[in-house]
Amino acid sequence: MALMNDRNTLQLTRGQIGQVGILLGSLGLIFAASSFLMNGFSTLTIVVLLVSVIGFGLWAVFLPDEFRAVLTGRQMRHSTAAILSTAILIGIVVAMYIIVQRANIVGDMTIDERFTLSAPSMELMDAVQRNSRDIQITAFYNAQEIEYREVDDQYFQLFEEASNGRLHVVYVDPDEQPALAAAYANALENGIYTFASFIEDDGTLSNTVPVPITGYHEQEISQRLAVLLAAGQFTVYFETGLDTLDPIANQQQGMSVLNNIMRQNGLITNAISLAELAASNSNIPTDASALIIAQPRRQMTAGEVAVLDEYLQRGGSVFIAADALLTDDLFMATDSVFNTYMWDHYGLRMSDMIVVDPASSGESQLSILSAQVFTNNDIGQNINIENQPDTAVQFHIARAIEVNDTPPVPNGRVIMSSPQSWGERDWNSLFQQNQFTFDSSQGDVRDQFTTVAWAYNEDTTSKVVLVGDGDFLTNGRVQSPQGNATLFLDSIGWMTGFTEKVEFEPRSYNATPLVFVGGQMLDTIAFFTIVVMPGSLLLIALAIWLRRSRQ
Incomplete structure (x- = not known):
């Protein structure tokens, strides 16, 4: 005791x-x-x-x-x-x-099954399981962002569970591991903190794609995983022999912004010259999913047209941005070999008119906006979205496109000017003196003009997108407004089939449960x-x- x-x-x-x-x-x-x-x-x-x-x-x-x-x-x-x-x-x-x-262990106790992956997402996870390489999601959160991590983690767990062990989530504190975070510095500065990568046999990560998360967790994660799975399956070539825009130039008149975006989304890009192929009697490579001819500054020769025709006859696709330039060697001039070819084979050709639109334009009547958009195609669906002015497209000195209403193959319009626009034929006054007024005696025409059109040959599966401007593709203009980039990227997606690989609308929720209790x-x-x-x-x-x- x-x-x-x-x-x-x-x-x-x-x-x-x-x-x-x-x-x-x-x-x-x-x-x-x-x-x-x-x-x-x-x-x-x-x-x-x-x-x-x-x-x-x-x-x-x-x-x-x-x-x-x-x-x-x-x-x-x-x-x-x-x-x-x-x-x-x-x-x-x-x-x-x-x-x-x-x-x-994952379970969904909600009546509306808001924490159960939708059918398209589950199909995607089946593809993840069939893939030869595992996938890692790398997510960066510091000590002050634990609450956001807890919210995101509940969705990551759903994908982890559905992958049957083929998808792994790794959390990194950038403050504690600055060396690792340095490799993702640019994206982290822009508010992107999640990334998806393939895990190679030696443990290294490859084909990393950013996963921007804005609240629609399932949709955003699914789409970026689909992009990752499609990485390396599509190759896009930039034509460089026609004095076109440089895809790797960082200057205002370069095209590196769009080139980098495509690469970040898993597309392979390379350069190619039609002139060199024609001279060597060679063809466009068989792995070419699409060819881009951006703002060419001379006409195509008969030999170059033959090279392009061979490619299109075996199901190729081409994006053409035919700009208005004051030159005697204008690309797709009204009487040129290639302009005639396009009319005979696809029912599309460039006219000799520059579109002036006083009712729908930007800083000048020559900086025309997308007044009318046809959304019955994959190219125009994300342009001119209601109450989102940045989704418009703006061209600077655009040529009008003629569309054959009884074409040899299916074709159609994507963007048109307003009914108040007219076609200016006096290019000398416009370019040299910056003067343009409607004058019917000079052949000017009041009408609604097509500035973007498409065509599809069902027999050969070849696809064509024709745009009457090239400036909108340059680094200085492609993101102002954002619709410029959307038009180009959605065109590439339609032509290559890349859109079909990654675009779907899984059921998603913008809010977490009314009562959410984090892991901590x-x-x-x-x-x-x-x-x-x-x-x-x-x-x-x-x-x-x-x-x-x-x-």
């Missing part, structure tokens, strides 16, 4: 010290196991484990018979058994909670319910026992 000395201080017996040792050892073991499962062999794990060892050491020293009885299976004293069994029960519950939490909060709740509360009762019971033992 506890003894009282003359100064009324508490003196513990050997048995009481031994039972305190049991308590310390048991609680220390619980906390050590919990810390190990959550953080591995951290400093906290080692310290708590040492406390547990000291506690059990006190038990063995001060109650050797009882300690020996536990090891040999003989009956323990009731008080010690209660303490030890309670501690073991708490330890089992804690361990089971952590194991289940780490097992990434769940851990806190679990800690208090399965450790603190039972542990407190255990301490209270010990205090009561000690008090009674003093009496």
Whole structure:
């Protein structure tokens, strides 16, 4: 029993010290196991484990018979058994909670199944499983962004579960791992913090694509995974022999912005010269998904047209941006070989008129906007979206396109000017003196003009997109407005089939559940319910026992 000395201080017996040792050892073991499962062999794990060892050491020293009885299976004293069994029960519950939490078990308890992947997303995950390489999602969050990580993680888990182990999520704190974050610095500065990559056999990452997340988690993750899976399947060639826009030039008049966007989205881009192919009697490579002829500054020769015709006859696709230039060697001039070819084969040709539109234009009546857009095709669906002015297209000195209404193959219009526009034929006054007025005596025509058109040969599967301007493709204009880039990229998507690979509309939700509890909060709740509360009762019971033992 506890003894009282003359100064009324508490003196513990050997048995009481031994039972305190049991308590310390048991609680220390619980906390050590919990810390190990959550953080591995951290400093906290080692310290708590040492406390547990000291506690059990006190038990063995001060109650050797009882300690020996536990090891040999003989009956323990009731008080010690209660303490030890309670501690073991708490330890089992804690361990089971952590194991289940780490097992990434996913369930959807919502009535509208908002946390169940849609059918298109599940089809995509089937493709992920069939792919020869695993996929890693790398997501960057610092200590202040844990709440966002918890929200995103619930969606990442859905894709992880659906991939059957083929998709892995890795979280990186850019403050703690700045060297790793440096490789993604440009994207991180622009607010993109999630990336998808293939995992190669040596563990390195390849074909990394950004995954912008703005709230539509499932749709955005699915589409970018589809882009990753399509990476390397499509090759687009830039024609460079006609003095066209330079796809790698960073200057205002270069085309590097669009080239980089295509590469970032998994398309392979290369340069090619029709003149060199014609001179060597060669053909456009068979891997060419599309050919881009951007703002050529001379006419095509008969030999170059023959090379392009051979490519189109075997199902090729070509994007043509035929600009208005004051030159005697105008590309697709009204009587040129290639202009005649396009009319005979696709029902499209360039006219000799520059479109002036006082009703739908930007800084001048020559900077015409997309007044009318036909959305019954893949090219125009994302242009002139209601209440989104930046989705418009703006051309600077655009030529009018003639469309044959009884064409040899299916064709159609994408963008037209307003009914108040007219076609200017006096190019000399326009370019040299910046003067343009409607004059019917000079052949000017008031009409609504086509500035973007398409054609599709169902027999050969060849596709053509013809645009009456090339300036909108340049670095200085392609993103102002954003519709300029949309027109080009959606055209490439339609011609190559890339759009069919990545475009679908899985069901998505812009909001998290009304009551969302993150993983950290769940851990806190679990800690208090399965450790603190039972542990407190255990301490209270010990205090009561000690008090009674003093009496």
